[in-house]
Amino acid sequence: MTTLTTSIPVQRIAKSRIKEVDFNNLEFGKYIADHMVVADFKDGKWHEPAIFPYGDMLMSPAMLSLHYGQAVFEGxxxxxxxxxxxxxxxxxxxHARFNRSLDRMCMPQISEEAFIQSLRAxxxxxxxxxxxxxxxSFYIRPFMFAYEARLGVKVADHFKFIIINSPVAAYQAKPYRLKVEDTYVRTAEGGTGFAKCAGNYGGAFYPTQIAREEGFDQILWTDHKEHKYIDEVGMMNVMFVINGKLVTPKLTTxxxxxxxxxxxxxxxxxxxVTVEERKVSIDExxxxxxxxxVTEAFGTGTAAVVAPIAVIKIKGNDLIIPEAGPDSFQLRVKKKxxxxxxxxxPDKHGWNYIIHV
Known part of the structure; x- marks a missing residue:
């Protein structure tokens, strides 16, 4: 897909910080590019976005998002x-997922045109x-948070929408070691698990830290009722190749x-490849x-695209997943x-939004 004409006002940085970047040793999120998009929702409407030099922002200690968690992001x-x-x-x-998250958190949605024009500019x-x-790649982080300063539990009336960018290296993580979580819960059906809201990640830190102290990289989260069915990995969805079929947990809230x-x-x-989206039990x-x-297990997400899984600890036992060879599904689909x-x-699904330079 091609482009929209943009007319977003720009305040350029006085001196670029790009010379500070070691492009041979990029750490995820370490460097933030020179500029950021900022737009305000107040008085019941969105005000026009503008681009400013990236930098610190003034905010009140009483800002509602700091107290009641109205914050959503995309990656x-x-x-x-x-x-x-x-x-x-x-x-x-x-953009569609961002708006679903915003709706769940009682935050104002943003139009597709404004979202994509801001990204492009x-x-x-x-x-x-x-x-x-x-x-x-260039990692893009759109996010929104409640900016109104007031104590008292309420839906905010003033929000800020911001986009920042960061150059990131190829994801080179070794295959993951996962621990099945059967005590703590990331979220529950009817909750905010389907939304990319900040609290989902903060609430997962403690059990994830325990797992890392035990020698694991991430948690394999299970359902909140019985801890019987798989939900997702800590920061990724999860997939398995079972009897030649690609199997992944069916989406829930x-x-x-x-x-x-x-x-x-x-x-x-x-x-x-035959695809099955269904309940996947730990016992299976x-x-x-x-x-x-089960011949393959891997996570999927923006950072790694495909992240192989080497070990899953189930009921106290470390079970080994076969190493992905060149003919494995996960490596073939990653290349495709x-x-x-x-x-x-060819991009027959219209996924690529191309900026001609």
């Missing part, structure tokens, strides 16, 4: 394609910050509707790892997705 990426143009991947899908302005090494999840399920069908995975019917984003393969 997405832009890339330089092989032809030198810039690709923002699936911004419409991210900011990325065009800071395009020199987009890294060019293989697998690297306790599971994030991952954009990468949706992309991989769509590509799997294109590749002729345990039995499948023991009898060999990357080829679409880079312009090597």
């Amino acid at each position: 997405m990426k832009a890339f330089f394609m092989n032809d030198g143009n810039i690709n923002i991947f699936r911004p419409q899908k991210h 900011l990325i065009e302005l800071d395009k020199d910050w987009i890294p060019t090494s293989e697998g690297s 306790a599971i994030l509707d991952g954009i990468t999840r949706d992309t991989i399920l769509t590509l799997a069908k294109d590749m002729g 995975i345990e039995a499948g790892l023991k009898d060999g019917s 997705l990357n080829d679409i984003r880079m312009g090597v393969e």
Whole structure:
């Protein structure tokens, strides 16, 4: 998809900070690009967005989001394609999820036009910050929070919508070691699990820290009622290859509707792989790892795209997942997705939003 005409006012930074960036040693989120989009919702309406130099903002200690948690964010990426143009991947899908999260948190929705125009204008302005090494990307963080200063439990009347960007390297994490969580709960059906709101992540820190102290990387969250069925990994959706089929937990209000999840399920069908979205029990995975019917397990998310899983601790036992070989589904689908984003393969689903430079 191509472009919208943008007319967002810009206050340029006096001196770029790009020379401070070590593009050979990028840490996720360490460097923030020169500019940011800011828009205010107040007096019952959105005011026009503008671009400012990235920097600190004044805020009141009584700001409602600090006390009552009205804060929502998105995470997405832009890339330089092989032809030198810039690709923002699936911004419409991210916008739709952002609005679902905002609605759940009683926050004002933002139009698709304003969302995408803001993304485009900011990325065009800071395009020199987009890294060019293989697998690297420009991480985009749109977010919104309650800005009204008042004590007392209420839905805020004043919100700020902001977009910031960060150059990030290719994700090189080793395969994950997961611990099945059967005590703590990330969220529950009817709660905010499907929304990308800040509290979901803060509430998961404590059990995740316990798991890391025990030698694991992340938690495999289970349902809040019986701890019997799998929900998702700490920061990713989760998928399994079982008897040659791609199996993943069916979406509920306790599971994030991952954009990468949706992309991989769509590509799997294109590749002729049978897809099952259904309840997946811990007992099924345990039995499948023991009898060999579970041949792959991996997480899906914006950061890693596909993150292989090496170990799952179930009922006190570390069960080993076979290492993903070159013919594995997860590596084949990851390559296919990357080829679409880079312009090597046709984008028949209209996922790429291309900025011609």
